[in-house]
Amino acid sequence: MAKTDLIGGSLWEQYSEKVTERMNHPAFMGELTEEDAAAKGAELVIADYGADSCGDAVRLYWLVDPKTGKILDAKYKSFGCGTAIASSDVMAEMCIGKTVDEAARITNLDVEKALRDSPDQPAVPPQKMHCSVLAYDVIKKAASVYKNVDMSVFEDEEIVCECAQVSLSTIKEVIKLNDLKTVEEITQYTKAGAFCKSCIRPGGHENRKFYLVDILADTRAEMEKERLNTAAAKKSFLELTLIQKHKEVEKVIEQYVRPILNNDGGSVEVMDMKEEGGKTIVYIRYLGACMGCAASTTGTFEVIRNTLKQKVDDSIEVQLV
Amino acid sequence: MKRIYLDNNATTQVDEQVKAVMDPFFCEKYGNPNSLHRFGTEVHPYMREALDQLYAGIHADDEDDIIINSCASEGNNTVIKSEYYRSILSNSKKIRMITSTIEHPAVSEAYRFLEKLGAEVIYLPVNSEGLVDPEALREAIDPDITSLVSIIWANNETGLINPVKEYAEICRENGVKLHLDAVQAVGKIPVNMKQIEADFITFSAHKFHGPKGVGGLYIRKGNSIIPLIHGGEQMAGLRAGTINTPYFIGMGKAMELAVSNLEFEDREVRRLRDKLEDAIVKIKDVEVIGKRELRTPNTILASFRGIEGEAFLWDLNQNGVAASTGSACSSESLESNPTFVAMDIGSDLAHTGIRFSLSRYTTEEEIDYAIKVIHNTVKRLRSISSTKNKEYI
Numbered sequence: 001m002a003k004t005d006l007i008g009g010s011l012w013e014q015y016s017e018k019v020t021e022r023m024n025h026p027a028f029m030g031e032l033t034e035e036d037a038a039a040k041g042a043e044l045v046i047a048d049y050g051a052d053s054c055g056d057a058v059r060l061y062w063l064v065d066p067k068t069g070k071i072l073d074a075k076y077k078s079f080g081c082g083t084a085i086a087s088s089d090v091m092a093e094m095c096i097g098k099t100v101d102e103a104a105r106i107t108n109l110d111v112e113k114a115l116r117d118s119p120d121q122p123a124v125p126p127q128k129m130h131c132s133v134l135a136y137d138v139i140k141k142a143a144s145v146y147k148n149v150d151m152s153v154f155e156d157e158e159i160v161c162e163c164a165q166v167s168l169s170t171i172k173e174v175i176k177l178n179d180l181k182t183v184e185e186i187t188q189y190t191k192a193g194a195f196c197k198s199c200i201r202p203g204g205h206e207n208r209k210f211y212l213v214d215i216l217a218d219t220r221a222e223m224e225k226e227r228l229n230t231a232a233a234k235k236s237f238l239e240l241t242l243i244q245k246h247k248e249v250e251k252v253i254e255q256y257v258r259p260i261l262n263n264d265g266g267s268v269e270v271m272d273m274k275e276e277g278g279k280t281i282v283y284i285r286y287l288g289a290c291m292g293c294a295a296s297t298t299g300t301f302e303v304i305r306n307t308l309k310q311k312v313d314d315s316i317e318v319q320l321v
Numbered sequence: 322m323k324r325i326y327l328d329n330n331a332t333t334q335v336d337e338q339v340k341a342v343m344d345p346f347f348c349e350k351y352g353n354p355n356s357l358h359r360f361g362t363e364v365h366p367y368m369r370e371a372l373d374q375l376y377a378g379i380h381a382d383d384e385d386d387i388i389i390n391s392c393a394s395e396g397n398n399t400v401i402k403s404e405y406y407r408s409i410l411s412n413s414k415k416i417r418m419i420t421s422t423i424e425h426p427a428v429s430e431a432y433r434f435l436e437k438l439g440a441e442v443i444y445l446p447v448n449s450e451g452l453v454d455p456e457a458l459r460e461a462i463d464p465d466i467t468s469l470v471s472i473i474w475a476n477n478e479t480g481l482i483n484p485v486k487e488y489a490e491i492c493r494e495n496g497v498k499l500h501l502d503a504v505q506a507v508g509k510i511p512v513n514m515k516q517i518e519a520d521f522i523t524f525s526a527h528k529f530h531g532p533k534g535v536g537g538l539y540i541r542k543g544n545s546i547i548p549l550i551h552g553g554e555q556m557a558g559l560r561a562g563t564i565n566t567p568y569f570i571g572m573g574k575a576m577e578l579a580v581s582n583l584e585f586e587d588r589e590v591r592r593l594r595d596k597l598e599d600a601i602v603k604i605k606d607v608e609v610i611g612k613r614e615l616r617t618p619n620t621i622l623a624s625f626r627g628i629e630g631e632a633f634l635w636d637l638n639q640n641g642v643a644a645s646t647g648s649a650c651s652s653e654s655l656e657s658n659p660t661f662v663a664m665d666i667g668s669d670l671a672h673t674g675i676r677f678s679l680s681r682y683t684t685e686e687e688i689d690y691a692i693k694v695i696h697n698t699v700k701r702l703r704s705i706s707s708t709k710n711k712e713y714i
Contacts, residue, residue, distance in 0.1 A: 012635070023635060029705050052708055053668035055629060059707040077707035081631035085705060 014125040015083065016117045022086035028093050029085075030075040032061035041065070042072050047142035050134050054206055056080040058088050060138045062095065064146055069099040076138075083124045084131040090114045091135035104143040104154045107165055108132040129163035129195030130205060137162075160210045163195030168210060175219045183212045237313035238278070246273050249282055252311040257304050266290030268304065271321050278315060282308065285321045296320075323641045325687045329528075330477050330505060330620060330678035331645055335571075336530040342574045343532065346567035354564055355555060364566050371573025375537060378576035379503075379522070380513040384542040388556045389535065389569045393504045394427035396523030396538035397471070399549040399560070400500045401431040404469040405440050406547050415468035419461050419497075421445045421453045423478075428471050428502055445472075451479055451611045451664045455487040464495040472499075474506040474522070478676055479664075480620025481611045482510060489518040498544065504528055508579035509586060509617040520544050526568070530680070531575030535568035582681050591618035593688050594679050598623075600692040604699055608670065610661075619679040624661075624670045625699055627708030633675050636698040642691050645676045669708075 015023075037044035042063035050057035057079040063072045074095040078088040091111050095103045111132040115123035124131065144151040158168040174180065174189045183200055187193045193212050198204035201213045237245065249270060261267050266289035274281045284304065290296050297320065305318045326334070346367070352360030354368060375387050390396055401418070408415045420432055422444045432442045443461045448454045453472055462470070470492055475482045485501055492499040500521040506512050508529030514522070520541045527533040538560075540546060552561025598621050601607055606626035625633060630646035637644050661671045677691070 012638075023632075024639065026705060048707070051669070052627070052673075053671055055672040057707050077705060079627060079706050079708045080629050082635045084629070085632065 011125060011128075012082075014122075015086075015128075016115055016121065016123040018090075018115045018117055019083055019086040019123055022089045022115070023082040026085055026089045028075055028089050029077065030061075031077065032063055032073060032075050036073070037063050040072055043146070045142050045146045047138055047145050049138035049141050050079075052079050056084050056131060056134045058084070058134055058138045060088075060092065060095075060142045062100075062142055062146070064100060069101065071095045071098055071100065071103055080131060080134070081128075083128045084134060086115060087111050087132040087135040088138075091132075091139065095139065100143050100146050103139055106136055106139055108136040108162065109165060111135045126163075126195045127197065130198065133162040133196075158210070160208070160212065160215065161190075161192035161195070161199045163199075164191040164193075166190045166192035168215065171212070171215055172219050175216060176223060179223075180216070181220070183216055186212055186216060237280075238315065242273060242275060245280055246270065248312050249273065249308060249316070252308060253304075256307050256311060260303065261286075261288075261290055261300070264289050264293075266293065279317050280313070280315050281317050281319055283319050283321050323690060325642045325691055327677045327679060327683070327687075327691060328643045328645045329680035329683075330480070330676065332527045332533060333530045333680050334682055335527075335532055336575060336578055338578060339531055339571045339575045343567040343571040346570060350566075354566055355553070367570050368564075368566065371570045374573035374577040378512070378580045379507065379524075379539060380515045381539055382515070382542060385514065386538075386540040386557070386559070388538040388540065388546075388560045389564060389572070390538055390556075390560050391534055391565075392527075392536040393502060393523040393525040394425075394536075395549065396521075396536055397425075397427040397500075397502055398431050399538055399546060400521045400523070401428065401435065401469065401471060402549060403546040404498065404500075405435045405438070408468055409438075410547075413468070414466050417441045417443065417463060417467040418469050418471070419443045419445065419458065419467060420471045421447065421473065423447055423451075423453070423476055424471065424473050425477055425502060425504065428473070432471070441466075447664055449664070450615060451476070451481045452615070453483050453488075455484055455491055458488055459491050459495075462491065462495045462497055464497060467495070467497045469498045469500055472501060474501045474503040474512075475509065475617045477505050478674070479611045479622045480505070480616035480678070482506070482615060482617060485517050485519065492520075493518055505617060505620075507576070508583075509619055511583060514539060514541070526572035526575050529575050529579040531572045532568045535565055535572050537572065585681055587618050590679050590681055590683065593683055593685060594619055594621060594677075596685075597621060597677060597679075597688050597692060601695065604696070608666070610664065610666065610674070621677045623675055623677070624666070624673045625675065625703075626670065626673060627706040628699065628702045629672050630674055632702055633673075633698060636702060637675075637694060640694040640697070642694045645678070646674055 032044060034044055040063055043066050045062040045064055047060045059077045061075045065072055074092040076088045076092045078085045094106055094110065094114060112123050112129065140151050140154040143154055160166055160168050160171055171186060171190060171192055175186065178189060180186055180189065183193060193200045196205050198206045199208050199210065199212055201211050237248065253268065253270065258267055267287040268284050268290065269287060270282060271285050272283040286296050290300065301320065308316045308318060346364065350364050352364055354361050354364045372387065376383065381387060405418065416439065418432065418435065418440055420428060420442065436442050445453050445457050445461060458470065470488065472483055472488055474485050489499055498520040501519045503512055503522040503524050505528065507524040521544065522539040523536065525536040546559055548559050548561065550561045555561055555564055598609060598613065601621065601623050602609055608624045610622040610624065634644060634646055661674060
């Protein structure tokens with residue numbers, strides 16, 4: 001919020017001259033027919049995107065040269081506000097002369113830039129950016145109709161914010177790298193959610209597959225999980241719970257003690273563990289050949305005790321059951 | 322270029338007579354009416370006259386209060402928050418409050434805020450006529466836990482007039498307070514507080530040819546409010562802040578003129594509105610929301626299939642005609658028209674509503690011109706539109 005935000009009703013004042021001109025005198029508005037296509041030996045492509053109930057709908061017509069894949073002519077019809085009509089108009093113009101593949105690479109940002117009066121001045125206010133998105137969505141739709149494939153073929157990755165073209169992976173990465181805690185911060189770092197705001201949370205201008213609030217919550221949860229895992233690994237033996245201590249002890253016995261005893265046909269098992277005045281007492285019992293072996297209370301016992309003290313923690317005492 | 326103003330539900334031109342009565346209170350009689358000296362006291366007779374005009378205008382009893390404030394938004398917030406604060410402060414069980422889905426944001430947003438504080442708010446839907454059904458209100462009231470009912474008297478977008486007399490009776494039977502947002506009623510239809518036993522009503526002067534930034538909150542005898550603005554003892558301690566004397570006095574005059582023009586409003590403004598509406602409904606694929614006889618005499622909300630609302634306004638504006646839309650895109654928040662949603666009007670029409678609102682200053686010539694512009698707009702924008710099954714004219 002600042003001085004410029006205090007006076008409302010400035011929506012139209014923020015439109016560029018080009019938007020106004022295209023809205024008042026759309027140059028590429030209209031329809032193309034099978035007759036038009038036949039006259040040019042071209043294929044007619046018709047694609048619809050959006051819906052009246054969403055406030056924006058556009059129908060794009062292409063005449064495509066089947067030999068070169070070039071778009072020979074383009075026209076559109078649009079249900080939408082002034083910026084939607086202006087965006088569709090400039091989008092149709094941009095398609096002409098390109099191949100279908102080239103056209104499919106036009107983004108809403110290209111459409112918006114083409115409507116700018118000067119390179120640094122946005123053509124439309126932030127909440128109108130979604131109008132240019134529709135213009136590029138319909139291109140992908142037309143390309144998919146022409147190639148008889150699914151629209152998703154033209155989408156390399158999952159886009160969360162269509163207005164600013166920010167992908168799911170970018171948003172997750174930025175949250176993790178910069179330890180972002182709020183949606184506002186995500187918007188500051190990536191511009192996602194800065195425009196029509198539909199992607200911030202459900203209930204906006206249009207329904208989305210992903211919402212920033214959910215991505216933030218999920219990513220924060222993932223980060224917390226990772227943090228806990230790393231922290232657990234670094235904790236000193238004394239801070240561990242008895243169960244965690246038992247795991248550590250078992251690990252060492254399995255790795256260093258049992259192989260030695262197994263060689264002589266014996267083994268050992270941990271019967272119990274107890275915490276007592278800063279010490280951890282490990283109660284063990286011999287199995288197999290070790291039971292009753294003379295060394296089991298002297299040499300063997302010392303090996304087990306010293307191994308646990310060195311490999312796990314010095315606070316460990318061992319008692320035979 | 323001609324400029325034709327058909328957006329009188331948004332605001333109105335100040336009547337020259339109103340401007341004239343305000344004028345002395347800027348540079349001559351500028352005293353603070355709470356001062357004891359002559360500068361302060363010389364304003365009092367004019368304030369009394371303005372109060373008389375306001376009381377007479379809405380048929381308030383001398384035992385009732387009309388608090389002068391900044392606008393109906395303030396009045397609505399005052400009533401709604403006051404009732405909730407009272408429940409909290411007295412540890413009362415009365416945390417249920419009832420309103421509708423077609424309220425002005427000054428009511429609906431105040432309730433959304435109270436929900437965050439723990440209020441249980443019921444939003445009554447409208448029926449197929451676009452009105453809040455009295456029986457739905459009756460069902461929603463649980464007298465033990467309900468404190469306040471807030472319903473719009475006449476809707477700003479459709480002009481539809483709610484059956485407020487029935488609400489008042491239902492609320493009285495159940496011992497629940499009734500608050501009516503009368504912004505679009507005052508000056509357009511009779512507002513008689515002797516006949517409609519509501520506890521609170523709110524209005525803004527600029528909707529009836531008075532100045533912006535001044536309004537009134539009517540409080541029926543026996544009710545009290547917790548002030549929204551605490552401070553000095555102005556308005557019997559119910560609304561602090563130095564009284565805006567020129568605007569207050571202007572509002573009194575505006576009320577007097579509005580009431581004396583009610584007959585003109587009902588006859589002449591209605592005639593021109595009907596002329597415009599007749600021309601609009603002759604266009605194919607157009608729907609006007611709400612029956613004529615249920616609406617304020619100056620308002621039309623029309624939906625032109627296949628033309629998005631903001632685009633329509635754009636073309637009207639390019640040709641000098643000012644109207645309005647609550648539909649998506651034109652409002653900066655991009656949300657769809659709550660009245661359309663509440664009235665369950667086809668979702669494909671949700672973004673197509675255009676409101677034309679006349680005043681006693683609207684002329685026949687202006688209406689004739691507006692009809693031409695509307696025709697041209699429909700023709701041009703439908704030629705651009707992708708919507709199927711619509712004809713140009």
